[in-house]
Amino acid sequence: MYIVIKAFYDLSDPVKVKVVKEGVLPLKYRLYLAGDVFPHPAAPFPTQERVAELAGSSNKQGAPLIAWVEDPEPEAPAEEQEPKKTAPKRKTRTKKE
Numbered sequence: 001m002y003i004v005i006k007a008f009y010d011l012s013d014p015v016k017v018k019v020v021k022e023g024v025l026p027l028k029y030r031l032y033l034a035g036d037v038f039p040h041p042a043a044p045f046p047t048q049e050r051v052a053e054l055a056g057s058s059n060k061q062g063a064p065l066i067a068w069v070e071d072p073e074p075e076a077p078a079e080e081q082e083p084k085k086t087a088p089k090r091k092t093r094t095k096k097e
Contacts, residue, residue, distance in 0.1 A: 002069070003037060004032045004034055004036040004065060006034060006063060008032055008054075009031055009032075010030045010031075011029055013043050014026035014027070015028050038066045055067065
């Protein structure tokens, strides 16, 4: 899984386009912020060349934008975890007059 380490607009992933006589004109590109997962779940997986470009310094920002991280281990389901034991509530006495 890739994580974004520096914010960037993915110029190969237009999210809004306009159809014109000459073809398709991109109006807005997908924005990735630091900490986001790359690629976005709705986006197609990029080519190895595109991943290498974003992970290296051969992009328009001249710095690595994404980094590979291992998938985190899934947490155990809640039913397998032991419930916390709590002390029973104490009754309080009221003063009688």
